[in-house]
Amino acid sequence: MKRRFPVEFVYQLFALILVIIVVHAVYVTSIRPTAFEVLEAQEVRMGQDPYYVPERSLFVLIRDFEQEACFILMFWAFAIMGFKAVSTLRERALLERDLIDVPEGLRILPEDTREYARNLQALPERQRNMLLPRVLLAALERFGSSRNVQDVASASRDACDSEADRLESELSMIRYIAWAIPSIGFIGTVRGIGEALAQAHLAVEGDISGVTQSLGVAFNSTFIALLISIVVMFLVHQLQLLQERLVFESQTYVDHNLIRHMKAN
Numbered sequence: 604m605k606r607r608f609p610v611e612f613v614y615q616l617f618a619l620i621l622v623i624i625v626v627h628a629v630y631v632t633s634i635r636p637t638a639f640e641v642l643e644a645q646e647v648r649m650g651q652d653p654y655y656v657p658e659r660s661l662f663v664l665i666r667d668f669e670q671e672a673c674f675i676l677m678f679w680a681f682a683i684m685g686f687k688a689v690s691t692l693r694e695r696a697l698l699e700r701d702l703i704d705v706p707e708g709l710r711i712l713p714e715d716t717r718e719y720a721r722n723l724q725a726l727p728e729r730q731r732n733m734l735l736p737r738v739l740l741a742a743l744e745r746f747g748s749s750r751n752v753q754d755v756a757s758a759s760r761d762a763c764d765s766e767a768d769r770l771e772s773e774l775s776m777i778r779y780i781a782w783a784i785p786s787i788g789f790i791g792t793v794r795g796i797g798e799a800l801a802q803a804h805l806a807v808e809g810d811i812s813g814v815t816q817s818l819g820v821a822f823n824s825t826f827i828a829l830l831i832s833i834v835v836m837f838l839v840h841q842l843q844l845l846q847e848r849l850v851f852e853s854q855t856y857v858d859h860n861l862i863r864h865m866k867a868n
Contacts, residue, residue: 611686615776618682619675626675630666638666669791669824673784677831680780684842687773691845694733698852702726703739703861710866716747735853738762742861752865759862763854770846774839781835788828795821 641660665674703719705711711719720743723736730736738759745758 614686619679622675622678630671634662635666638662664823665827669787670827672787673828673831676780676784680777680835683777684838691849695849697735698856705864711864713747713750716743719743734766738857750867756862759857763850767850777839784832785828788825791824792821
């Protein structure tokens with residue numbers, strides 16, 4: 604059997620490398636320098652005016668390494684979900700085509716399955732490996748061998764259930780990323796609190812700037828990570844819904860366009 608080239612794996616690998624390069628470049632050239640400038644300006648203002656309340660800056664919120672890692676994972680998850688969404692939409696486009704052209708009133712006999720299967724096998728390999736053609740071919744082959752419509756219905760249903768399980772399992776990487784993002788945020792929280800505790804002696808002496816800055820790292824990392832996690836999980840559920848609709852509509856297509864026309868001898 605010819606082994607298929609792992610296109611999706613290669614895509615995910617290059618997407619991760621590209622995201623790391625782009626996000627880190629943006630942080631090094633823009634976000635961190637701007638954040639340090641904002642913090643320095645705020646320190647000067649607070650030294651001049653004891654009642655000055657610094658405004659929260661977006662650059663300060665996202666400047667730390669934990670936030671950078673969260674954004675890398677977020678954009679990587681977007682790339683993976685985009686690939687899967689495009690693939691699912693391409694498969695759904697086949698539902699608009701008459702892959703099995705059976706006029707109303709015409710019955711398909713077991714002897715006719717080879718002719719209909721030949722039309723499906725003539726499709727380009729990329730389309731032939733999609734869900735709908737595979738289920739149609741499985742149904743035709745089962746009908747030709749068993750001559751039993753009930754067996755055909757069971758075979759098509761099993762094929763769709765197997766595809767649903769496969770699609771569900773392939774979302775495990777995205778779900779892992781969605782879990783890892785808030786975990787990285789909590790790592791930033793622990794790091795920030797640890798740094799704050801290490802400077803507790805300075806706070807006792809009256810210098811609380813180091814403690815407040817470390818606590819800012821702790822809370823900012825958790826805040827950003829949770830926000831990103833909410834967005835990623837929303838898109839994961841939308842992708843899962845799209846895939847579930849593909850499986851359900853494929854099963855409906857097979858029932859309506861093929862199985863109901865079958866007649867055993």
